[in-house]
Amino acid sequence: MPTSVYMEDLDAFTYQRQLAEGSGIVLIPAGSIEQHGPHMPLNVDVLLSRAMAGSLAEAVGALVAAPIVYGYKSQQRSGGGNHLHGTTSLNAETVISISKTLTLELARHGVRKVAFVNGHYENYQFLFEGVDLALRELRLGGVEDMKVMLLSYWDFVDGATIAELYPDGFPGWDVEHGGVLETSLMLHLHPEKVDVGRIADLPPAQLPNYDVLPVRPELTPGSGCLSSAAQATADKGEILLKRATAAMAAALDHEFLATDPR
């Protein structure tokens, strides 16, 4: 069987061998099934977190676990809202349970270095909670050496890259939903899944600085996108992938591989 960084492609014995021979790090991509405007499919966050994790795995000798496909409820101010058609989300307790369970399962395999590579803004705090509960349980069972990192890939795009890729001004990561970042990465990684002719070129959404329940649907632009993807290109996607991968690899290296992390 050919080797792959993707765990689900491997047979169980090759998985075990690659874990032992590599850096021992396992990455868990976390996505969502969420509308991403008229020009991209519902599983953008799954595709991008998995591809980011794959690129990162090659850089640090890690393996990539099968992705978490569904995510926490889309929020109106960062993903358009959970009322939108197609968006299919989990309750917080389910996300917490999934991240806790996967952490415990990998620990059972003997893994001691895990990183969640998040691709859906709303997941983060619930992934964190599940990991915290898993580590408490492991400690009670005598496992003291498990270490878990959580990262959202856009946090590894530096200011210089933002200035270079957003010459007309950066709208902010919260409204980068179906915008330049995700669309550029999709054009680079999965161009056949982007319908460029359907990109809605509209100004960034003007959302209030508070939430209201039930949501007022009229606050979300009709396209479901919170900023324009008109300036997205495959070249920008390649730059984003390379720079985010390098910065994430440095963070993993620092926490997992350096002899004296500080």
Ligand SMILES: [Zn+2]
């Ligand atoms: Zn997304």
